[in-house]
Amino acid sequence: MSKRGIFISFEGVDGCGKSTQIKELRRRLRGMGDRLVLTREPGGTVLGEDIRKILQSHADGPEIDDRAELLLFTASRAQLVSEVLQPALSEGKCIIADRFLDSSTIYQGVARGLDGETVGKINRFAVGDCLPDVTILMDIDPADARQRLGERGVADRIEKLPESFFRDVRDGYLQLARAEPGRFFTVDATDKIGAISERIWNMLTERYNGLLD
Numbered sequence: 001m002s003k004r005g006i007f008i009s010f011e012g013v014d015g016c017g018k019s020t021q022i023k024e025l026r027r028r029l030r031g032m033g034d035r036l037v038l039t040r041e042p043g044g045t046v047l048g049e050d051i052r053k054i055l056q057s058h059a060d061g062p063e064i065d066d067r068a069e070l071l072l073f074t075a076s077r078a079q080l081v082s083e084v085l086q087p088a089l090s091e092g093k094c095i096i097a098d099r100f101l102d103s104s105t106i107y108q109g110v111a112r113g114l115d116g117e118t119v120g121k122i123n124r125f126a127v128g129d130c131l132p133d134v135t136i137l138m139d140i141d142p143a144d145a146r147q148r149l150g151e152r153g154v155a156d157r158i159e160k161l162p163e164s165f166f167r168d169v170r171d172g173y174l175q176l177a178r179a180e181p182g183r184f185f186t187v188d189a190t191d192k193i194g195a196i197s198e199r200i201w202n203m204l205t206e207r208y209n210g211l212l213d
């Protein structure tokens, strides 16, 4: 069997503070050097970044069909898996992913209301057996998250969507986390940055004792 690395994904509603926590974790793992791989979705490959641009450039045009949107996200993901994630894991590297397949399960399958079973099948088709070992869910009330985005001056993108959309996203994530307690680690994203980072770090070092040096 090929050597297997560690795959950590971060998920949560827009404005939950994922990026800050990813930076914190990256700092703690800096000793890993190039054995640490960071990715974001959509993106992470040339094709994926092109898909990200397509999604962004259509934000002000005619609305992207929900199914087309799902297929664009999952196309980016499939490329990321084959070009970056699979090779990194087989070389025993540690991956930190800013969003992965759960984002489609929740945003497209729950909040956009596409058929959950179909989204699941398309997700599995895109990723095969490349699944996160641990998923950190940054849980926050969408109203608080929206306020944070407003303070950063980036709220307009999501202001087009009703608040109920983000409540569905939050509830969907919490339900998923309850269904897969072995994989999900849910943190209260309203805590102080340092406290959240410490909780995540303690969980990871407990699980992967010695593998993150």
Ligand code: TYD
Binding pocket: 013, 014, 015, 019, 041, 042, 073, 074, 099, 100, 101, 103, 104, 105, 107, 108
């Ligand atoms: P991004 O710029 O990554 O935002 P953030 O840093 O806040 O996560 O944009 C990602 C947006 O795309 C976010 O609103 C979630 C959405 N998304 C989906 O709807 N489905 C997906 O599969 C993915 C990966 C993201």
